[in-house]
Amino acid sequence: MLPRHLQSVGSRYIARAGHPCFSCTSRDFSRCPWWTAHCPQTLYPPISGWRPREYGRPYPFISNQRPALLEPPSFPWPSLLPWIPSQSSWLHTSGYNMDSTGDEPYRKRRKSQEGDGQGKKLWPKRSYPPSSDFSVPSTTDTSGLPVPASTQPVVKGEASDVTGQLSIAARRKWEDFSHLYSNSSGIRWARRWFDFSVMSYNILSQDLLEDNSSLYDHCRRPLLFWNYRLPNILRELREFNADILCLQEVQEDHYQQQIKPSLEALGYSCEYKSRTGSKPDGCAICFKSDKFSLVLAKPVEYFRRNIALLDRDNVGLVLMLQPKTWKEATAICVANTHLLYNPRRGDIKLAQLAILLAEITRVAQVQDGKFCPIILCGDFNSVPGSPLHKFIKEGSLDYEGMTIGKVSGQEQSYRGQRILSIPIWPKSLGITQQCVYESREEKREEGELKEAARKQMEAQREEVSKGDESSLQHHFCLSSVYSHVFPDTGMPEITTCHSKSAITVDYIFYSAARNDVFSQPGGAVHCNGLQLLGRLSLLTERDLWSVNGLPNETNSSDHLSLLARFRLEL
Ligand code: KL2
Numbered sequence: 256m257l258p259r260h261l262q263s264v265g266s267r268y269i270a271r272a273g274h275p276c277f278s279c280t281s282r283d284f285s286r287c288p289w290w291t292a293h294c295p296q297t298l299y300p301p302i303s304g305w306r307p308r309e310y311g312r313p314y315p316f317i318s319n320q321r322p323a324l325l326e327p328p329s330f331p332w333p334s335l336l337p338w339i340p341s342q343s344s345w346l347h348t349s350g351y352n353m354d355s356t357g358d359e360p361y362r363k364r365r366k367s368q369e370g371d372g373q374g375k376k377l378w379p380k381r382s383y384p385p386s387s388d389f390s391v392p393s394t395t396d397t398s399g400l401p402v403p404a405s406t407q408p409v410v411k412g413e414a415s416d417v418t419g420q421l422s423i424a425a426r427r428k429w430e431d432f433s434h435l436y437s438n439s440s441g442i443r444w445a446r447r448w449f450d451f452s453v454m455s456y457n458i459l460s461q462d463l464l465e466d467n468s469s470l471y472d473h474c475r476r477p478l479l480f481w482n483y484r485l486p487n488i489l490r491e492l493r494e495f496n497a498d499i500l501c502l503q504e505v506q507e508d509h510y511q512q513q514i515k516p517s518l519e520a521l522g523y524s525c526e527y528k529s530r531t532g533s534k535p536d537g538c539a540i541c542f543k544s545d546k547f548s549l550v551l552a553k554p555v556e557y558f559r560r561n562i563a564l565l566d567r568d569n570v571g572l573v574l575m576l577q578p579k580t581w582k583e584a585t586a587i588c589v590a591n592t593h594l595l596y597n598p599r600r601g602d603i604k605l606a607q608l609a610i611l612l613a614e615i616t617r618v619a620q621v622q623d624g625k626f627c628p629i630i631l632c633g634d635f636n637s638v639p640g641s642p643l644h645k646f647i648k649e650g651s652l653d654y655e656g657m658t659i660g661k662v663s664g665q666e667q668s669y670r671g672q673r674i675l676s677i678p679i680w681p682k683s684l685g686i687t688q689q690c691v692y693e694s695r696e697e698k699r700e701e702g703e704l705k706e707a708a709r710k711q712m713e714a715q716r717e718e719v720s721k722g723d724e725s726s727l728q729h730h731f732c733l734s735s736v737y738s739h740v741f742p743d744t745g746m747p748e749i750t751t752c753h754s755k756s757a758i759t760v761d762y763i764f765y766s767a768a769r770n771d772v773f774s775q776p777g778g779a780v781h782c783n784g785l786q787l788l789g790r791l792s793l794l795t796e797r798d799l800w801s802v803n804g805l806p807n808e809t810n811s812s813d814h815l816s817l818l819a820r821f822r823l824e825l
Pocket of ligand 1: 457463470596634636760813
């Protein structure tokens with residue numbers, strides 16, 4: 256509940272659906288009381304111009320596209336702050352707004368924003384409660400997150416929201432599989448092991464939130480302010496205390512100024528890869544520096560100037576991390592990515608994935624064609640059971656005759672769509688259908704072949720391997736931490752939920768040990784495997800809408816975090 260003297264102010268924040276301004280109910284955002292020109296006391300950064308250089312590459316603000324989600328320089332109502340740190344030395348929350356561009360190349364962006372969007376609407380627009388009902392749980396109510404047994408537990412009472420519903424934190428349970436790796440007398444098989452936890456979390460960049468504001472019509476506007484969301488996100492990261500964080504949609508200025516310093520204060524080392532082009536977000540991998548040392552960091556760009564298919568600015572990041580407490584152990588390869596969103600462009604998603612797999616192959620190979628343990632996290636913008644998801648899990652994909660929109664499974668209708676070309680990406684990318692880089696020797700030899708001989712060879716190859724050409728393979732045996740449906744009800748698990756969609760698009764894949772609970776048939780032949788010790792359960796769409804969908808008062812992204820704990824045995 257807002258304090259009485261602020262209730263009238265609060266009502267201005269509850270904007271009407273579809274209204275251009277996030278901060279008031281005026282039809283014209285330039286009349287908004289929070290707009291700089293109308294509120295000379297507030298000191299906002301410039302609305303148009305260039306991003307200051309110290310925040311990385313300068314980005315043009317496109318001020319006539321949409322207004323930034325203006326918020327007061329400091330959050331106006333302390334009582335609405337999601338979390339007030341008792342020891343705030345690690346929390347860096349100074350914030351400001353910026354503007355940017357969307358996911359598509361510029362010429363396509365308009366079309367994409369006009370309805371090239373996600374499938375059918377799953378949930379009706381909500382009407383907002385009267386301002387007097389506008390309140391969030393007190394700071395003590397926002398705790399109660401389930402925490403894996405072996406991270407420092409911060410388990411408090413069960414959290415409930417204003418309507419008495421259990422909050423997301425209270426509904427998510429830690430599912431423990433560790434007992435499956437002991438013999439009947441409870442003794443572990445291996446004498447030495449290394450346990451660690453991994454979180455994958457798309458934290459919803461403020462820029463993308465503002466670019467796709469219609470997806471958040473169901474949210475009360477103050478909950479969408481970055482100054483409101485950031486402490487919630489940091490609290491979640493702090494309380495789960497994962498050893499490795501794979502974050503997506505990390506806006507570069509927020510990363511540099513707030514997220515990185517906050518995580519460093521919690522004992523993490525952080526690596527970041529910004530998207531190419533003018534996009535202001537990127538992927539980060541942060542790891543506990545007392546647990547791992549960094550062997551190698553490989554930022555991965557999917558954009559290729561001379562390849563029309565690869566004209567998007569998505570990226571990935573691959574790290575090789577050495578367990579510090581166990582020097583003889585092989586390093587662990589951790590990859591993080593956010594693949595293209597566009598539901599119709601499965602061809603681009605597959606090519607982006609192939610580049611990432613080729614990079615992993617290059618860095619994770621140890622000896623005799625074997626690989627070190629691999630963790631592949633991220634937002635793949637593809638649903639469980641889709642061809643892209645199956646390709647990751649099964650290691651091969653026969654795509655002959657497949658329409659490009661079918662690849663990610665985000666949409667049901669594929670009418671009028673192209674089928675995937677064979678091969679999907681041109682040879683000039685230098686990546687084979689096995690998702691590995693062509694070796695330099697191979698390239699040189701090919702260059703030395705006479706033109707006629709080369710043509711003859713290619714014709715022969717085409718003849719013989721027509722079948723193989725329309726199939727992709729990769730070398731890893733990857734299992735998914737999550738099952739994607741709840742076994743008792745058959746309901747799908749949801750990782751992202753907003754007013755237009757509620758699906759799984761986020762995953763933690765890992766190379767499973769032979770005796771792992773979810774090992775693939777034939778797994779761990781090429782990889783040193785990991786055992787899944789436990790995971791933080793996901794929720795159903797119904798669960799999420801019962802707490803107002805995402806983002807809400809306590810969960811400030813439109814994705815849930817994914818969390819798993821692994822064991823590496825000697
Ligand atoms: O689905 V996402 O949200 O993993 O949560 O990934 C993309 C989308 C992200 C990066 O491009 O921005 C969101 N309709 C809905 N969401 C969109 C759109 C769109 N047209 N464009 C980008 N995103």
